[in-house]
Amino acid sequence: MRALPVGEDALLVEVSSGEQAQALHAELLRLRAEGSLAVREIVPAARTVLLDGLDDPARRASELTSSDVPPSPPRTRELIELPVRYDGPDLAEVAAHWQVSEPEVARIHAGTEFTVAFCGFAPGFGYLTGLPARYDVPRRATPRTAVPAGAVALAGPYTGVYPRSSPGGWQLIGTTEAVLWDHARVPAALLAPGTRVRFVPVEGT
């Protein structure tokens, strides 16, 4: 674990895997909840957790780097089930990458328990991990100018669901009617870092 200073009051804490980043994120949230970490933002990402708005980043950096990467916490976070129709326009292409049939893509994807590793790109867009590395897929060579809201998509090691219509280069495998982001709802984001997710096929796929 190393802690890189970012500007005057932030630290980028770097670990060596996504699992470690998720474990570190959980530990930092625990420290904040018990009152021993005062910070404006805790932003997990692929291999890092950003602490933005620290009073004494140098002291925090030495504390963090003299400690071990925390063990993975028990998976007690809430499990969200997202209904999905596996009807995406890139299902055949993903099946070809995975070297399985299209129904098998749906079976494998729906049989996986995902975790929201981090959010970004758009409010409520989660980067979900859980598929084995052999199912990584490349982004589309040419991004689409408009991906519809609710599109369930794959890129690299991640699954994501588009919270609203936007341009995007991910491979579309399905559609959900779940509302990923509603700023009038509490909480606004259905998926937050650490949330566990299962995709549940709905009839008619």
Add this chain to the structure above:
Amino acid sequence: MTDRALVVVRAGALTTVQDRGRPGYAHLGVPRSGALDPHAAALVNRLAGNPPDAAVLETTLNGCALRPRSRVTVAVGGAPCPVTVGGRPAAWGAPLVVPAGELLEVGTAVAGVRAYVAVSGGIAVEPVLGSRATDLLSGLGPAPLADGMVLPLGTPAGPPARVDAAPQPRPPAELVLRVTLGPRDEWFTARAVRDLTTRAYRVSSASNRIGLRTEGPALQRARPGELPSEGMVLGAVQVPPDGRPVVFLADHPTTGGYPVIAVVRAADLSAAAQAVPGTPVRFVAVRRR
């Protein structure tokens, strides 16, 4: 009954509602947003008798025109510009009374980019996640102003400031941005780090609320490829594949994969918000305090 509202007669090139933004939600992919020149926004609020978190209007280059439906106190600051009330010249950077139905014209900036207009009571559009700011990256908050739009106003909190005018910094003829190196300076050649902090850049016309784009020497990478996505801070100097540094402003994305070579001090970002395209930019390396 007093109709506390503001009619948008001329929206201008890009006028948005801004306040102190919505920090604290970056982990959900929500940019902080808020006024690009927070000092100017705070000053006009004070002049108009508003609390510092009241929502104001942020204009871009050519101002806007507004007609209040009730008598209001107004203050215009940030980028210097001509101000008229009912066609008569009025003061910039000082409290003004605009009678009900009179036209307030905020003219084209004579220097700088963004003028701020505070109206007594504040712009009272519905907040989203605790803020009324328009976020142009994610689309949160109210839409940019359009001609004919009617904006609700809040109840005035107190009397306007008892000052005739308040000093405000001039928009910069040269933009000097103090930076601390890292977190990803090691992704660049030693020459690139030297180029960033010794050579001349200019503000690009492609700059917006998301980032101040620059033109100048392309920064060479020591390592190819992209980083796994990581969290981004306000003021981050991100270097996309074309090698030209981009300084992240209020509507910046919360995560990104292009390496950040340095971070600009927050105190220098108000000047960045007022630097017109073509302004010379110098990045000056400073030590962390």
